[in-house]
Amino acid sequence: MSTRTVEFEVARNPEMGPGGTLVASPTEPFDAPEPELGADTMLVNVGPQHPATHGVLRLVVELDGETVVRVDPRLGYLHSSFEKLGEYRTWNQVVPLTDRMDYLAPLIYNCAYVMAVEKLMGIEVTDRCRVARVVCMEMDRIFSHLLWLGTWSIDVGAFTPFLYAFQQREKVYKLHEALTGARITTSATRIGGMMADLPEGWTDGVREFANNLPATLDEIDGLLKHNAIHIGRTQGIGAISADEAVNCGLTGANLRASGVPYDVRKDRPYYDYESYDFEVPIGCHGDCYDRYLVRMEEMRQSTRILHQALDRLPAGPMDVEDPRISLPSKTDCMSDMESMIHHFKLITEGIPAPAEDCWFSVEGSKGELGMYVVGDGGPKPVRWRIRPPSFVNLSAIPRLSEGHLMADLIMINASLDIVLGEIDR
Amino acid sequence: MTRSKAPPGSFFDLAAGGAGAVDAPAAASETAAVPPCNPSVDALREQFPDGVLRNEVCAGDQDVVYVDSARLVEMLGWLHESPGQQYDHLADVTAVDHGGGRPIEVVYQLWSIPHRAALRVKCELPLDSLEIDTVTGIWVGANWLEREVYDLFGVHFTGHPDLRRILMPDNYAEGHPLRKDFPLRGRFSRAEQTRRALTQDPEDYYMPGEIGGRVPQLVAEDAGGDAEEADDVD
Amino acid sequence: MGVDTPGMLGSGSPAFLTTRLDFVVNWARRNSLWPMPFGTACCAIEMMASAASNFDLARFGMERMSFSPRQADVLICAGRVPYKLAPVLRRIWDQMMQPKWCISMGACASSGGVFDVYSMVQGIDTIVPVDVYIPGCPPRPEGLIYGLMMVQEKIRGESLANHADLRAEDPLAAGRPRADDREVTDLTGPFGNSTHQNRVSGLVATDAVGRSEDRLP
Numbered sequence: 001m002s003t004r005t006v007e008f009e010v011a012r013n014p015e016m017g018p019g020g021t022l023v024a025s026p027t028e029p030f031d032a033p034e035p036e037l038g039a040d041t042m043l044v045n046v047g048p049q050h051p052a053t054h055g056v057l058r059l060v061v062e063l064d065g066e067t068v069v070r071v072d073p074r075l076g077y078l079h080s081s082f083e084k085l086g087e088y089r090t091w092n093q094v095v096p097l098t099d100r101m102d103y104l105a106p107l108i109y110n111c112a113y114v115m116a117v118e119k120l121m122g123i124e125v126t127d128r129c130r131v132a133r134v135v136c137m138e139m140d141r142i143f144s145h146l147l148w149l150g151t152w153s154i155d156v157g158a159f160t161p162f163l164y165a166f167q168q169r170e171k172v173y174k175l176h177e178a179l180t181g182a183r184i185t186t187s188a189t190r191i192g193g194m195m196a197d198l199p200e201g202w203t204d205g206v207r208e209f210a211n212n213l214p215a216t217l218d219e220i221d222g223l224l225k226h227n228a229i230h231i232g233r234t235q236g237i238g239a240i241s242a243d244e245a246v247n248c249g250l251t252g253a254n255l256r257a258s259g260v261p262y263d264v265r266k267d268r269p270y271y272d273y274e275s276y277d278f279e280v281p282i283g284c285h286g287d288c289y290d291r292y293l294v295r296m297e298e299m300r301q302s303t304r305i306l307h308q309a310l311d312r313l314p315a316g317p318m319d320v321e322d323p324r325i326s327l328p329s330k331t332d333c334m335s336d337m338e339s340m341i342h343h344f345k346l347i348t349e350g351i352p353a354p355a356e357d358c359w360f361s362v363e364g365s366k367g368e369l370g371m372y373v374v375g376d377g378g379p380k381p382v383r384w385r386i387r388p389p390s391f392v393n394l395s396a397i398p399r400l401s402e403g404h405l406m407a408d409l410i411m412i413n414a415s416l417d418i419v420l421g422e423i424d425r
Numbered sequence: 426m427t428r429s430k431a432p433p434g435s436f437f438d439l440a441a442g443g444a445g446a447v448d449a450p451a452a453a454s455e456t457a458a459v460p461p462c463n464p465s466v467d468a469l470r471e472q473f474p475d476g477v478l479r480n481e482v483c484a485g486d487q488d489v490v491y492v493d494s495a496r497l498v499e500m501l502g503w504l505h506e507s508p509g510q511q512y513d514h515l516a517d518v519t520a521v522d523h524g525g526g527r528p529i530e531v532v533y534q535l536w537s538i539p540h541r542a543a544l545r546v547k548c549e550l551p552l553d554s555l556e557i558d559t560v561t562g563i564w565v566g567a568n569w570l571e572r573e574v575y576d577l578f579g580v581h582f583t584g585h586p587d588l589r590r591i592l593m594p595d596n597y598a599e600g601h602p603l604r605k606d607f608p609l610r611g612r613f614s615r616a617e618q619t620r621r622a623l624t625q626d627p628e629d630y631y632m633p634g635e636i637g638g639r640v641p642q643l644v645a646e647d648a649g650g651d652a653e654e655a656d657d658v659d
Numbered sequence: 660m661g662v663d664t665p666g667m668l669g670s671g672s673p674a675f676l677t678t679r680l681d682f683v684v685n686w687a688r689r690n691s692l693w694p695m696p697f698g699t700a701c702c703a704i705e706m707m708a709s710a711a712s713n714f715d716l717a718r719f720g721m722e723r724m725s726f727s728p729r730q731a732d733v734l735i736c737a738g739r740v741p742y743k744l745a746p747v748l749r750r751i752w753d754q755m756m757q758p759k760w761c762i763s764m765g766a767c768a769s770s771g772g773v774f775d776v777y778s779m780v781q782g783i784d785t786i787v788p789v790d791v792y793i794p795g796c797p798p799r800p801e802g803l804i805y806g807l808m809m810v811q812e813k814i815r816g817e818s819l820a821n822h823a824d825l826r827a828e829d830p831l832a833a834g835r836p837r838a839d840d841r842e843v844t845d846l847t848g849p850f851g852n853s854t855h856q857n858r859v860s861g862l863v864a865t866d867a868v869g870r871s872e873d874r875l876p
Contacts, residue, residue: 045628048627075591075592076590076591076592076593076594079592079593081602083577083603084602084603084607084609085609088609119484119485120484122484122485244565246513246514246538247513247564247565247566248565248566249514249515249516249564249565249566249567249570250566251514260538262514262538267538267541268541268543356483356484357483357484357489357521357532357545358483358484358487359484359487359516359517359534359543359545361516368516370516370517370534372517372519372532372534374521374523376523382521382523382524383521383522385517385519385521387516387517387519387534391569391570391573392566392569392570394569395566395568395569396565396566399565424592425592
C-alpha cells in the first residue's frame with residue numbers, strides 16, 4: 001500500500017506525549033489542594049434543544065465544579081424508525097429514506113444502500129455508474145466535512161469559517177440540484193444504476209468546485225490552524241489511544257486521528273478505489289486537534305479523487321441493461337410492448353432479492369457506514385440495518401470527556417462529527 | 426457487455442427459471458456445502474468443534490458462522506485474542522426477526538484490521554428465551570449496540586453494565602418496535618400516543634439517584650409492556 | 660376569552676390612535692422577529708443555509724437566532740418531531756413570551772411526512788398552535804424566507820384593539836397537547852399512499868385508525 005501518513009508540520013504543545021496520551025489541558029484548574037467544599041457533584045442537562053449538541057442530542061453531565069465526572073448521553077429524540085419503515089417498502093422505495101437519515105452526506109447513503117442491495121442480488125453495475133458514484137460519494141464527503149467545519153468553528157467561537165464553508169456548500173447544493181432536482185434529499189441512486197444520467201456540463205461544475213475548494217480550505221486553515229484559541233481549546237482535549245479507539249469501535253476520521261490507518265476505501269476497496277491515487281491522513285495524538293487536521297486533509301484528498309474520477313469517467317450506459325432491474329426508457333415504453341410489460345412489472349412488483357443476507361460497508365463521511373440487508377426472496381427487505389458510524393463514535397463520549405472541563409465537552413462533541421438523524425434513525 | 430448484466434446463475438436466472446435454469450442445480454448445491462472463503466471459519470470449527478453449529482457463504486463471498494449462544498462469548502473472545510485471528514473491530518451488533526415465530530438472530534459483524542478479514546457470527550435465539558451473554562467485556566463499543574438491540578428487539582444481554590432502553594422513551598409501554606409482530610404505527614392510537622408523550626417530563630431521569638441507574642417504577646412499566654406483548658404473540 | 664374584554668387601550672380608545680399605534684407596534688414587531696430555531700433534522704440544515712451568506716436571513720431582521728426561548732418571537736420547528744421530543748417542543752413553546760408565532764417547516768413537522776410510524780408525531784399542530792406551514796422535504800431557503808414573510812404579513816394585520824383575543828392563552832394548557840383526542844385522530848388518520856403501503860406489505864395487519872370524518876381543508 002502507498003504511504004498513508006500525512007505529516008502535519010504544526011508545533012505541538014511540548015507537554016503532550018506521542019501516541020495520544022492524555023495530558024493536562026491548558027486550562028485545567030490548579031492542582032493545589034482545594035478547601036473542602038463538600039463532595040456534592042452537580043448535574044447539568046445539555047439539550048435536547050441546544051445549539052452545541054448539533055441536533056437533538058441530550059447530555060446529562062455530572063460536574064464536580066467545572067470538571068466532568070460523568071456524561072450520560074440520552075438518545076432517541078429523533079428516532080424516526082427508518083429500519084421499520086424500510087420493511088414495508090420495496091428495495092427501490094427505500095432509497096428516499098436513506099438520504100433523510102444522514103442529511104449531511106445524502107449521496108453516500110444512497111450509494112451505500114444500493115451497493116449493498118446490488119451485492120445481495122449479484123448485480124454488477126456499469127463502468128460509468130461506478131465512476132459516477134465515486135464522484136458522488138467524494139463530493140458528499142467534502143459536503144459533510146464542510147458542515148462539520150462550519151459548526152466546529154462556531155463551537156470554538158469563530159463565525160467566519162462557517163460563512164466560508166457554507167459558500168462552498170452552496171456550490172454542492174447547486175450540483176445536487178442539477179443532478180437530482182433536490183438540494184439535500186437527493187435519492188439519486190437506483191438499484192442497478194442512477195435515477196438519471198449525469199446532466200450535461202455537470203462534470204465541469206464538479207471540476208470547478210474541486211478546483212476552487214483548496215483555496216477556501218487554505219483560507220480557513222489560515223484562520224484556525226495556528227490560532228491560539230483554537231489550539232488551546234483542542235490540543236490535548238479528548239485524546240484516546242489507538243487500542244482503545246479500536247476497542248470502542250471508533251471509525252473514520254476519529255479513529256485515524258488516533259493513528260490507526262483503517263479506511264474502508266483502502267482496506268476493503270470497492271469501486272476500484274485501489275486504483276485511485278490518494279492518501280489516508282492519520283494523526284498521532286488522537287485528540288480534537290488531530291481530528292480537525294485529519295478532516296481538513298481528507299477534504300483535500302477527496303478533491304484529488306474527484307479529479308481522477310472525472311478524468312476517467314467513461315461514456316456508455318449508466319444503468320444495467322437488464323429489463324428485470326432497470327426501468328426501460330420512456331420511448332421504449334411507449335413504442336415497445338415488452339418494455340411496457342417490464343416497466344409495469346418493475347413498478348408494481350419490484351425487484352426480488354434472494355433469501356440471503358449481505359453486509360456491505362463503505363467509508364462514509366463519519367466513519368465506516370455499513371448496510372446490512374436481509375432478503376426473503378420477495379421484493380421487500382426482511383431487515384434493513386444501518387451500521388451508524390456516528391452512533392458508535394458517540395458512544396465513546398463518556399470515555400473521551402471524563403476529567404475534562406465542561407467547555408471541552410462541547411469541543412469533543414463537535415470533534416466527533418455526529419449527525420443525529422443517523423444516530424437515532 | 427458482461428458486466429452490465431446479472432451474472433449467469435445468479436438469483437435472477439433462478440427466479441426467472443428460463444435460460445438460467447441449467448445453472449440451477451449448481452447454484453442450489455451452493456447452499457449445501459460451499460468451502461468458506463475465510464480460513465477463520467475452519468480455525469474456529471477446529472477450536473470449538475461443538476460450538477459451531479453450521480456455516481454458510483452469503484452474497485458470493487461473505488462467511489456466516491452460526492454458533493451456540495451458550496459459548497458465544499468464549500468463541501468471540503478467542504476470535505478477538507488469538508494471534509492468528511485478531512478480530513479487533515466489532516463493526517456491528519444487530520438482530521433479525523424473520524417473523525412467523527422463527528428464532529431471532531443476533532448478528533455480530535467482525536472485522537480484523539491487521540488481517541483484513543470479515544466474519545459474520547450469528548446466534549439464533551428462540552422467542553421464548555431471548556437471552557444472550559454480553560460481549561461488552563471484549564469490545565467496549567458493543568455497549569450501545571446491545572442496548573439498541575435490547576430496546577428494539579427485547580433481547581436481554583446478560584451481564585451488560587447498563588441495559589436500558591436507548592432510543593425509545595424509558596417508560597415506553599408498547600413493546601419492542603422492530604419485532605415483526607409490532608405494527609408499523611405502534612399499538613396505541615395516535616391520540617393515546619400523543620397524550621402519553623406529553624405526560625413525559627423532559628427533565629425526567631435527571632436527578633442524582635436516577636442518572637445511569639435503573640429506576641424502580643421504570644422496570645415495572647417495562648415488564649408491563651413485555652407482558653402485553655407476550656399476549657399478542659399468542 | 661370573552662368578546663367584551665377590552666383591548667390594551669380600553670374599549671373607548673379613539674380609533675385613529677390605535678391604528679397609528681398599531682402601525683408602529685406592528686412595524687417594530689415585524690422587522691425584528693427573533694427566531695427560535697427548533698431544528699431537528701434535514702430542515703435544520705436548510706435553515707442554516709438560509710442564515711448563511713447566500714440567502715442571508717438578516718435582510719429581514721431575523722439574523723439573531725435566539726437559542727433561548729424566552730428571548731424569541733417565532734418558533735421555527737424544522738424537521739421531524741418524534742413523540743419523545745414532543746414534551747420538549749411543548750415546553751419550549753410554553754417558555755416563549757407573548758406575542759409569539761410558530762412556523763412548521765417541512766412535511767414532517769407539518770404532517771409527519773413519510774414517517775407514518777410508531778415513533779413520530781403526525782404534525783406538530785397536535786402539540787402547539789401553528790401559524791404558517793411551509794411545505795417541502797425539505798423546503799428551500801426561499802421557502803423558509805417566504806414563510807417568515809407570511810408571518811410578517813400576519814403581524815401586519817394584527818391590532819392592539821383585539822390584542823386579548825389574539826393573544827389569549829390558557830395557563831392550564833401549558834404542557835398539554837393542543838388538540839383533543841378526536842382532533843388528533845382526525846389529523847393523523849392514514850391517508851393516501853401510507854394506507855396503500857400497509858395493505859400491500861402483507862407483513863402484519865396494522866389496524867389503521869379510522870377517520871371519523873374527512874380531513875377539513
